[in-house]
Amino acid sequence: AQSVTQLGSHVSVSEGALVLLRCNYSSSVPPYLFWYVQYPNQGLQLLLKYTTGATLVKGINGFEAEFKKSETSFHLTKPSAHMSDAAEYFCAVSDEYGGSQGNLIFGKGTKLSVKP
């Protein structure tokens, strides 16, 4: 069965600094991988997703993630943090090959704080 581990429940960076949020997955089949962002009292919003093809995926708001099969990782990065990036970020994997139903398995989330 698939699973997702997010290292670090809280990450704090200074404005303008690199953002790195870590995600490792476990899957017996080629996974589909996702990053979602959740602002306070709001639903989740899709940042980016990897299905097939290019392993470096670019998303909204300047975020990108790289699928590394050998490391079973899908870390999220952004070169320069902005105050508006403060939110909770969730990594997710589809729960079956091809994701024919679309059920997602989520990590526990990482809360990102951005200091001025």
Added chain:
Amino acid sequence: NAGVMQNPRHLVRRRGQEARLRCSPMKGHSHVYWYRQLPEEGLKFMVYLQKENIIDESGMPKERFSAEFPKEGPSILRIQQVVRGDSAAYFCASSPNSGVLYEQYFGPGTRLTVT
């Protein structure tokens, strides 16, 4: 185009009462997913429905929980005889079709508190 709507946003129930959570998908979406988020946890899949059909309820507790998505009206997640452990945020998501290639759009959630 309105997004996914959930109501109520906050719901307080005493132990033993019933909780009804509603989800109106985006216009044109006929697929609905329900997830539960316990404190300090990620979202956990509960149930996947299409109009008038439950496709996958493998994540839903066998007792006290039920879900429906009628031909007309919102999807309903019903929890009977609530217990303190049911306190959580419940999110629904909708998509235009099944499969992860179709983005799931999430509602703002219903935060259930059981006292």
